[in-house]
Amino acid sequence: MKVRNKMKSRSVGETIFLILFFVFFVVMAISLLYPLFWVVSNSLKTPFEYRESSFNLPETPLFENYLSAVRDISVGKASFAILAFNTVWMAVVSTVVNIGSSTLAAYAVSKYRFPGKPAIYSIVIMIQVLPTFGSNTAMLKFLYDANMINNPYLIWLTWAGGFDFAFIVLYGYFKSVSWNYAEAAMIDGAGHFKIMYKIMLPQAIPAIASLMILNLIGAWNNYTTSMLYMKAYPNLAYAIYLLDQESMFEIGRPVFFAAIVISILPLLIIFVACQKMIMTNVTAGGLKG
Amino acid sequence: MRQGLFRSYTKTEKRGALFALGLLAFPIAQFLIFYLYINISSITLAFLQPDNNYGLANFERVLEEFVRSGDGSLSVYVLRSMITWAVGTFITFPASILFAYALFKKIPGEMVFRVIFFLPSLLGAVVMTTLYRYLVSATGPLLEVIKKLNIYLPENIFRDGLLGGKDTAFGTILFYGFWLGLSSNIIVLTGALTRIPKEIFEASKLDGTSFMGEFFRISFPLIWPTISTLLIFNMSSLFVADSGTFLLVGTGEKEGVHTMGYYMFYVVYRLSETGASDRLYGYPAAMGLLLTIFTIPIVLIFRYFVEKHTEDIAY
Numbered sequence: 001m002k003v004r005n006k007m008k009s010r011s012v013g014e015t016i017f018l019i020l021f022f023v024f025f026v027v028m029a030i031s032l033l034y035p036l037f038w039v040v041s042n043s044l045k046t047p048f049e050y051r052e053s054s055f056n057l058p059e060t061p062l063f064e065n066y067l068s069a070v071r072d073i074s075v076g077k078a079s080f081a082i083l084a085f086n087t088v089w090m091a092v093v094s095t096v097v098n099i100g101s102s103t104l105a106a107y108a109v110s111k112y113r114f115p116g117k118p119a120i121y122s123i124v125i126m127i128q129v130l131p132t133f134g135s136n137t138a139m140l141k142f143l144y145d146a147n148m149i150n151n152p153y154l155i156w157l158t159w160a161g162g163f164d165f166a167f168i169v170l171y172g173y174f175k176s177v178s179w180n181y182a183e184a185a186m187i188d189g190a191g192h193f194k195i196m197y198k199i200m201l202p203q204a205i206p207a208i209a210s211l212m213i214l215n216l217i218g219a220w221n222n223y224t225t226s227m228l229y230m231k232a233y234p235n236l237a238y239a240i241y242l243l244d245q246e247s248m249f250e251i252g253r254p255v256f257f258a259a260i261v262i263s264i265l266p267l268l269i270i271f272v273a274c275q276k277m278i279m280t281n282v283t284a285g286g287l288k289g
Numbered sequence: 290m291r292q293g294l295f296r297s298y299t300k301t302e303k304r305g306a307l308f309a310l311g312l313l314a315f316p317i318a319q320f321l322i323f324y325l326y327i328n329i330s331s332i333t334l335a336f337l338q339p340d341n342n343y344g345l346a347n348f349e350r351v352l353e354e355f356v357r358s359g360d361g362s363l364s365v366y367v368l369r370s371m372i373t374w375a376v377g378t379f380i381t382f383p384a385s386i387l388f389a390y391a392l393f394k395k396i397p398g399e400m401v402f403r404v405i406f407f408l409p410s411l412l413g414a415v416v417m418t419t420l421y422r423y424l425v426s427a428t429g430p431l432l433e434v435i436k437k438l439n440i441y442l443p444e445n446i447f448r449d450g451l452l453g454g455k456d457t458a459f460g461t462i463l464f465y466g467f468w469l470g471l472s473s474n475i476i477v478l479t480g481a482l483t484r485i486p487k488e489i490f491e492a493s494k495l496d497g498t499s500f501m502g503e504f505f506r507i508s509f510p511l512i513w514p515t516i517s518t519l520l521i522f523n524m525s526s527l528f529v530a531d532s533g534t535f536l537l538v539g540t541g542e543k544e545g546v547h548t549m550g551y552y553m554f555y556v557v558y559r560l561s562e563t564g565a566s567d568r569l570y571g572y573p574a575a576m577g578l579l580l581t582i583f584t585i586p587i588v589l590i591f592r593y594f595v596e597k598h599t600e601d602i603a604y
Binding site: 010011012013014017018021022025028029031032033034035036038039054055101102104105107108109111112113114115117120127128129130131132133134135136137138139140141142144157158160161162163186192193196217218220221222223224227228229231237238240241244245260263264267268271272275278 | 294295298301302304305306307308309310312313315316317319320322323324326327328330331334335387388391394396397398401402403404405406407408409410411412413414415416419420421422423424428429430433468471472476499500501521522525526527528529532536539553554556557558560561564567570573574575576577578580581584585588592
């Protein structure tokens, strides 16, 4: 009823546009949901059932596959628990250092006057725009030379860039936050550090938290760090890539699919819980050239 | 010196400036090492020859591989990269704007669709490519449906799958990019649309502006700064290391699929596998440098034209 009323208040052109897109969206949604359904369904089968047909539903859901995935899957010396641990620490550390660095940089550039300030925003935009192909090679060589390959104590430095997309979003966000409270606090004798963490940062928490969740999702799924620089510390994403290259006679495909489901479950839960916050806050600062 | 730098600052401003510079110390140091130094050393590496002397041998090798004929020619990889870019820019991107617009116009089920369309980002490239490969494989659901519908396809496709067939592999990769690209800009584009004041839409409705008129005369021009920025970013990623294709086709020698981005990623991956000696870094660095030199003027000219049509929009 509510939908019908909504549609009634629209023009004919808008209604046709929305009907066309609604049909298209439904097709698109099915195309995105079906693979997920397919992987869950096949994760509950016996290897024989899977070989017979990957479309049929499992006769009796075999939840044991999930236990087998946790117990039997390993990459090199890394057990499933180690893979999960690597995934968590890499995702959390990368999120904290990346968003932390971007927050400090964005706050300083948006709220203070200092020598060289006008150049910084232009440089950030130039970094985004100027293509620099082939720097992966130099990065690999640098990390070898600096003893940072397979070095969990130093690799986080590569994640701690402060002038990326998060900077642009947070710069816009801080720009829109009034400085009046800070001035009032200054009159009361508050220092710059106190103003930052007591007054300004709390106001940006929705944006910072949303960026952190987005970053966490990206870092959780980041396989290139493990693949290129941290082979001794494989995470789940890299492990799925490696396992998929193998014949999997020992563990069987359904157990592999169960491992995929386990690896994405934490992100699904986090996203479903926080999606409204992400959608409303990341867009607040926006992206403007 | 410091006195000179802060000449025009009051005492309070100077204290604030020093605080800001303190906050920036780490991000700037990180930038200097991991962006500036890396990119400068990428240039010097390009001149480091396999014989450990500095010279132009790497560039000669890249150019030789560029002009040679056949599927392994770099010119073919460049062409495929450009086709990928063109599909992304002229088909996927405009479609994604309409996509975002439909969500912004509160299509029924908008919130559910938003969550579903975010799935590819949530699941990540490894899971998405793994699932896609199963979907289009010889035993996957797509070919199974085609077989059931009696749609004609060459026999080898039913044997090797859509990614395994020489003629269908590149198209299948392009479709993957299109399929996922449609929803990739939703957050940024719907964000830009949401920032347009509601009064503008209300006023245009009172003026009798049609739905199409509202899109082309109001929404599109007002979000043009965001669109142009995304277009420029997209342009500058023309040859960026393409690990998505790498995940789809793997490390095997497959005909008809390699783009420049794939090849760049593949070469670095090989280096990381072998822990190669310094002299082997020159070739990929030279390739990257030539591509950068080729792309920078294009990006800058593109940017000039795009921004020329961008008025400073404030609302």
